[in-house]
Amino acid sequence: MTKDKPLRKEHTVFHKISYGQNELDNLRKTLESGHIGSRGRNTIEVEVKLSKLLDHKKVLMTTSCTAALEMAVRLAKITVGDEVIVPTYTFPSTANAVLINGATPVLAPVDLSSLCITLDTIKQVRTSRTKAVMVVHYGGMSEDIEAISEYCKNENLVLIEDAAQALGSSYHGKPLGTFGDFGCFSFHQTKNETSGEGGALTINHGDEDLIKSAEIILEKGTNRIAFSRGEYDMYEWKSIGSSYSPSDLLMAFLSAQLDEFIDKLHKRKMQIKKYIEVFEALKVDGLSYFIGYQDEYLSETSSMMTRSNAHLFYLRFDTTHDADRFYKAMLEDEVEVRKHFVPLHQSAMGCQFKSAQCDLSSNDQLFDRIIRLPLYSDRSELEQLHDLSVLKNYFTGLKSCTAEEII
Numbered sequence: 341m342t343k344d345k346p347l348r349k350e351h352t353v354f355h356k357i358s359y360g361q362n363e364l365d366n367l368r369k370t371l372e373s374g375h376i377g378s379r380g381r382n383t384i385e386v387e388v389k390l391s392k393l394l395d396h397k398k399v400l401m402t403t404s405c406t407a408a409l410e411m412a413v414r415l416a417k418i419t420v421g422d423e424v425i426v427p428t429y430t431f432p433s434t435a436n437a438v439l440i441n442g443a444t445p446v447l448a449p450v451d452l453s454s455l456c457i458t459l460d461t462i463k464q465v466r467t468s469r470t471k472a473v474m475v476v477h478y479g480g481m482s483e484d485i486e487a488i489s490e491y492c493k494n495e496n497l498v499l500i501e502d503a504a505q506a507l508g509s510s511y512h513g514k515p516l517g518t519f520g521d522f523g524c525f526s527f528h529q530t531k532n533e534t535s536g537e538g539g540a541l542t543i544n545h546g547d548e549d550l551i552k553s554a555e556i557i558l559e560k561g562t563n564r565i566a567f568s569r570g571e572y573d574m575y576e577w578k579s580i581g582s583s584y585s586p587s588d589l590l591m592a593f594l595s596a597q598l599d600e601f602i603d604k605l606h607k608r609k610m611q612i613k614k615y616i617e618v619f620e621a622l623k624v625d626g627l628s629y630f631i632g633y634q635d636e637y638l639s640e641t642s643s644m645m646t647r648s649n650a651h652l653f654y655l656r657f658d659t660t661h662d663a664d665r666f667y668k669a670m671l672e673d674e675v676e677v678r679k680h681f682v683p684l685h686q687s688a689m690g691c692q693f694k695s696a697q698c699d700l701s702s703n704d705q706l707f708d709r710i711i712r713l714p715l716y717s718d719r720s721e722l723e724q725l726h727d728l729s730v731l732k733n734y735f736t737g738l739k740s741c742t743a744e745e746i747i
């Protein structure tokens with residue numbers, strides 16, 4: 341295999357947190373204010389900023405997307421004996437939220453091009469006990485969420501959107517996370533905007549009673565939020581709840597992060613555009629890749645309905661052998677790549693939740709064959725050039741090798 345020297349033989353990382361003086365100033369101001377517990381000025385400010393991004397829905401900040409998912413399932417009154425449809429290709433929190441509320445997750449396969457469940461796969465695993473559907477907008481992409489939402493409304497099923505990876509994505513111009521009854525977002529350190537750990541719940545149909553119940557669950561089962569608005573003289577224990585409110589210190593960081601939202605989105609999109617251009621030119625057999633933004637950037641007219649938030653870029657290999665070889669080569673060439681999501685039906689815990697009526701084997705190879713490439717908003721030109729030159733060398737080198745050399 342012939343290889344040019346990569347531009348810079350130095351470790352390039354998969355992900356870095358971007359932050360600047362505004363985050364640091366906000367942290368300092370908040371420390372000096374003396375209020376670093378829950379629901380301070382920053383928390384309220386972040387809720388307002390997010391509500392603007394999310395079609396003016398009611399937003400409550402949580403300690404994580406996991407917490408928001410747990411709250412959504414509880415608010416939907418899903419409990420023992422109920423089933424909730426969940427994609428098998430997701431992070432465990434999606435299914436855990438169902439279990440923690442006493443119900444049963446039922447795993448549905450994802451479509452191999454979008455990596456999301458479809459109306460078809462939902463119908464395949466639905467039973468008379470199905471109470472809700474949890475869709476995951478993988479990589480900020482979505483299947484036909486309008487059709488899924490319509491189906492859930494007509495069939496009286498609760499729709500929860502796990503939009504952990506999807507803040508800033510939209511479908512037909514409407515933000516993902518605002519189609520269902522509830523939207524759940526993550527601000528974990530791996531996300532486009534972060535508070536280290538953090539999340540948000542949107543309550544999408546403006547039901548005041550539901551919003552009040554959510555505020556109580558959020559604040560340890562008390563009506564402290566209503567009390568702080570002056571609606572009560574004292575607060576008390578009202579129902580089951582938990583400690584789902586984040587520290588205002590974390591929200592100080594997140595508030596500054598959200599002010600750079602558009603700029604960071606642009607930088608991420610430009611990196612995806614470059615990846616796509618390279619793979620369009622290379623035309624590698626047996627390889628597909630993330631398509632978010634392809635149409636928008638490679639042609640003037642866009643037919644795509646989902647606008648992704650450029651959260652990630654992945655390659656999907658047709659064979660495990662090719663994926664393994666690529667993975668090892670990238671690590672040797674100092675490009676940090678990642679695999680993720682052991683499909684739940686193949687995990688130690690999740691194998692018990694396979695649907696009796698639906699074959700999940702089409703998703704068996706996803707962990708082995710999907711490889712994510714570096715992407716973060718402050719990735720320098722030099723890092724990008726390095727990674728792209730390594731990728732080009734790898735794939736052009738493969739093309740010029742004989743089959744024997746490759747094996």
Ligand SMILES: Cc1ncc(COP(=O)(O)O)c(C=O)c1O
Nearest residue numbers: 404405406431433504526527528
């Ligand atoms: C699809 C999905 N759901 C839920 C989560 C959990 O988010 P958090 O870490 O904010 O609890 C993640 C985390 O990456 C995720 O990717």
